[in-house]
Amino acid sequence: xxxxxxxxxxxxxxxxxxxxxxxxxxxxxxxxxxxxxxxxxxxxxxxxxxxxxxxxxxxxxxxxxxxxxxxxxxxxxxxxxxxxxxxxxxxxxxxxxxxxxxxxxxxxxxxxxxxxxxxxxxxxxxxxxxxxxxxxxxxxxxxxxxxxxxxxxxxxxxxxxxxxxxxxxxxxxxxxxxxxxxxxxxxxxxxxxxxxxxxxxxxxxxxxxxxxxxxxxxxxxxxxxxxxxxxxxxxxxxxxxxxxxxxxxxxxxxxxxxxxxxxxxxxxxx
Amino acid sequence: xxxxxxxxxxxxxxxxxxxxxxxxxxxxxxxxxxxxxxxxxxxxxxxxxxxxxxxxxxxxxxxxxxxxxxxxxxxxxxxxxxxxxxxxxxxxxxxxxxxxxxxxxxxxxxxxxxxxxxxxxxxxxxxxxxxxxxxxxxxxxxxxxxxxxxxxxxxxxxxxxxxxxxxxxxxxxxxxxxxxxxxxxxxxxxxxxxxxxxxxxxxxxxxxxxxxxxxxxxxxxxxxxxxxxxxxxxxxxxxxxxxxxxxxxxxxxxxxxxxxxxxxxxxxxxxxxxx
Numbered sequence: 389x390x391x392x393x394x395x396x397x398x399x400x401x402x403x404x405x406x407x408x409x410x411x412x413x414x415x416x417x418x419x420x421x422x423x424x425x426x427x428x429x430x431x432x433x434x435x436x437x438x439x440x441x442x443x444x445x446x447x448x449x450x451x452x453x454x455x456x457x458x459x460x461x462x463x464x465x466x467x468x469x470x471x472x473x474x475x476x477x478x479x480x481x482x483x484x485x486x487x488x489x490x491x492x493x494x495x496x497x498x499x500x501x502x503x504x505x506x507x508x509x510x511x512x513x514x515x516x517x518x519x520x521x522x523x524x525x526x527x528x529x530x531x532x533x534x535x536x537x538x539x540x541x542x543x544x545x546x547x548x549x550x551x552x553x554x555x556x557x558x559x560x561x562x563x564x565x566x567x568x569x570x571x572x573x574x575x576x577x578x579x580x581x582x583x584x585x586x587x588x589x590x591x592x593x594x595x596x597x598x599x600x601x602x603x604x605x606x607x608x609x610x611x612x613x614x615x616x617x618x619x620x621x622x623x624x625x626x627x628x629x630x631x632x633x634x635x636x637x638x639x640x641x642x643x644x645x646x647x648x649x650x651x652x653x654x655x656x657x658x
Numbered sequence: 659x660x661x662x663x664x665x666x667x668x669x670x671x672x673x674x675x676x677x678x679x680x681x682x683x684x685x686x687x688x689x690x691x692x693x694x695x696x697x698x699x700x701x702x703x704x705x706x707x708x709x710x711x712x713x714x715x716x717x718x719x720x721x722x723x724x725x726x727x728x729x730x731x732x733x734x735x736x737x738x739x740x741x742x743x744x745x746x747x748x749x750x751x752x753x754x755x756x757x758x759x760x761x762x763x764x765x766x767x768x769x770x771x772x773x774x775x776x777x778x779x780x781x782x783x784x785x786x787x788x789x790x791x792x793x794x795x796x797x798x799x800x801x802x803x804x805x806x807x808x809x810x811x812x813x814x815x816x817x818x819x820x821x822x823x824x825x826x827x828x829x830x831x832x833x834x835x836x837x838x839x840x841x842x843x844x845x846x847x848x849x850x851x852x853x854x855x856x857x858x859x860x861x862x863x864x865x866x867x868x869x870x871x872x873x874x875x876x877x878x879x880x881x882x883x884x885x886x887x888x889x890x891x892x893x894x895x896x897x898x899x900x901x902x903x904x905x906x907x908x909x910x911x912x913x914x915x916x917x918x919x920x921x922x923x924x925x926x927x928x929x930x931x932x933x
Contacts, residue, residue, distance in 0.1 A: 484848075488864070488866035489789075489864065489866070490857060490860070490861070491763040491764065491784065491786060492762055514763045514786055515682065515683050556849070557847075557849075561844065564844040566841070568840045568843050568844050572833065575829075576829045578827070578829070578851040578853050579850050579851050580764070580852060585762050588761065588762070589760045592761060594759070594760035594761070
């Protein structure tokens with residue numbers, strides 16, 4: 389599927405299913421799935437349905453995999469689709485922010501062919517703009533007026549000068565404490581509960597590292613490709629490459645391999 | 659002199675339309691000037707919005723003390739006498755400038771009104787959507803959307819520390835407190851750091867997070883938020899347990915759903931040595 393068409397599908401779903409429900413003052417539509425902080429909203433479900441239907445209408449042979457689809461059929465995460473194109477979809481990345489009325493959530497899609505990520509889109513419904521990447525073509529911000537700006541990951545720097553973003557909630561308790569304590573070694577640490585926007589900020593060179601432990605493909609395949617295409621070093625905790633079928637093993641993104649090793653040794657002591 | 663809090667909200671909205679929203683994600687390299695570091699950015703939006711808000715307030719309240727973060731950066735003397743002023747307005751035109759410059763939507767405009775050392779009204783505005791949190795001393799706090807629809811704000815119900823969501827930014831604390839608090843935050847369910855005081859207070863005042871804290875409290879970051887949070891039922895105090903004195907910069911500040919939660923957070927997150 390053409391990346392601009394895919395981007396247009398995400399935007400359409402945001403306009404019709406997501407934005408009209410943001411900060412709506414009746415909250416009856418929000419219900420809990422696992423616990424109070426894993427909120428799934430009607431917007432999430434409706435947007436995934438709309439995106440899936442739109443992709444299938446253009447590309448009937450494409451497999452569309454999102455959180456809702458996997459909730460209905462967990463086998464999708466491990467299935468072998470051989471040479472069929474798979475598109476991972478996250479209709480609202482940052483659902484907790486969305487539910488809390490924070491304007492920091494994203495609509496994401498990643499295209500995988502023969503097991504390899506080939507394209508990714510992260511759309512921000514608030515700013516109506518896209519971060520897009522295609523393998524070997526770089527990472528670009530695409531504005532509503534069509535202007536395109538190439539994105540570049542930050543230059544390497546000493547640990548004490550780094551600012552970064554990480555999601556530590558999914559680390560085991562004792563490790564989580566150690567990693568959070570280690571954050572005092574870097575200049576700035578924040579956590580936005582929205583991987584999509586964190587990848588966007590990193591692609592634009594505004595932060596110097598990212599770390600994730602839980603690796604659902606709709607959350608990370610698009611962003612990880614964007615990082616590589618923006619010049620970053622991306623690897624799992626054990627140094628191996630990240631693949632869309634990896635659901636665990638952690639992910640660290642840094643300016644280069646030396647910075648990655650500094651972070652792995654000094655901060656992400658898992 | 660009567661203060662119409664929704665008129666103040668409209669002042670912030672107008673400044674946003676004119677000075678903030680048009681510049682979001684539209685920053686050329688020349689639009690960011692470094693103040694003290696990469697993470698302390700001042701944009702033209704910041705300066706422009708403060709100028710517009712100051713002028714609008716000056717027209718309404720010619721005798722009031724009126725200043726903002728940018729005026730203070732240019733001349734710290736503008737803050738002298740804040741807690742004694744008969745009527746004072748304190749402005750943070752763009753709170754969350756790092757987010758603004760980095761292209762994410764977590765930034766807000768903040769306006770606080772003080773009378774003789776007491777915060778009497780506060781407004782936190784989302785410049786992009788025009789939604790505002792407003793609080794008036796003794797009259798509650800509410801979220802008001804541009805269409806006029808509104809909802810009363812209420813802090814979260816008290817829970818055990820392990821169930822809490824934190825928005826306390828440990829990065830802003832001095833060493834060694836920073837390291838202790840960072841490690842202790844592993845005790846709570848979710849530890850966020852949004853880099854935006856406006857939305858930190860938005861979260862705790864609307865019951866979406868349980869606590870916030872700071873080591874130094876510049877008044878434009880905290881006056882309005884603490885009032886709105888208090889009017890939503892919350893409890894704030896300095897690290898030593900004394901009541902928050904509006905305008906006080908040193909001594910730390912911790913905000914929680916109630917006093918019992920505050921004590922749990924004070925001991926469980928800040929630890930025995932902080933103060």
